[in-house]
Amino acid sequence: DAKTTQPTSMDCAEGRAANLPCNHSTISGNEYVYWYRQIHSQGPQYIIHGLKNNETNEMASLIITEDRKSSTLILPHATLRDTAVYYCIVRLTGNQFYFGTGTSLTVIP
C-alpha cells in the first residue's frame, strides 16, 4: 500500500473550516483513500473514504486531486469536539489498514 505524508499538527479556529492535507504520490489506480480520526484514548473513528471522485457525508468532505497524488479532508465547521489526530490511509481493497503518524488537529475557541 502507498505511503502517506501528513503535517504533524494544525490549528483551526472554532466554527471555521478545517482543511487537512495528505500526500500519497505513489498511490496506485486501485487504492482507496481513507480518513480516520482518534480522540485521546479511544478507538479510531471512520470519517470518509474515496477512490477518484470527491465524496461528502455528514461528517466531512474528501477532495481528491485529479492525479490522485494528494487529497484534502474538509471539516466544514470545526467544533472543539473535532480536536483529534486525523489519519490518512491509502489501501487496496482486501488489504490491511496501516496507520501513519497522522495530523494532530487542535480546534481553538
Add this chain to the structure above:
Amino acid sequence: GAVVSQHPSWVICKSGTSVKIECRSLDFQATTMFWYRQFPKQSLMLMATSNEGSKATYEQGVEKDKFLINHASLTLSTLTVTSAHPEDSSFYICSAISPAGTNEKLFFGSGTQLSVL
C-alpha cells in the same frame, strides 16, 4: 456505523500472568478482524490479522506465541497476551471490516489499556 465491542476497557495484571481481550462485532459478521497496539503519543501499529476459522497472520516482529489470537466465530476474536511483562503495557485496539468489498470500512473497538506490574 457498525459496532465493535471490546472488553475489558482496562486491566492491571502481575508480571508473568496472561490476559485475554475480547473483540465482538455486534451487528455484523466479521470474517476478518485486526489487532493493533498503541504506545503513548504514537500511531497505531498493526499486530496481526485475524481470520475466522484459520490461523492469524502476524506482522513482522510480532511474537505469535506471546500474542495468541483466536477467531472462532464470525463475531468474536480474542487476543491473549501470555506471560505478560511490563514492556507489554500498552493500548490494544481491535477492529473489524464491514462490509466486504469495495465499500469496506474498518470499525474499531474502544480499546483496552493493559498495565503490567
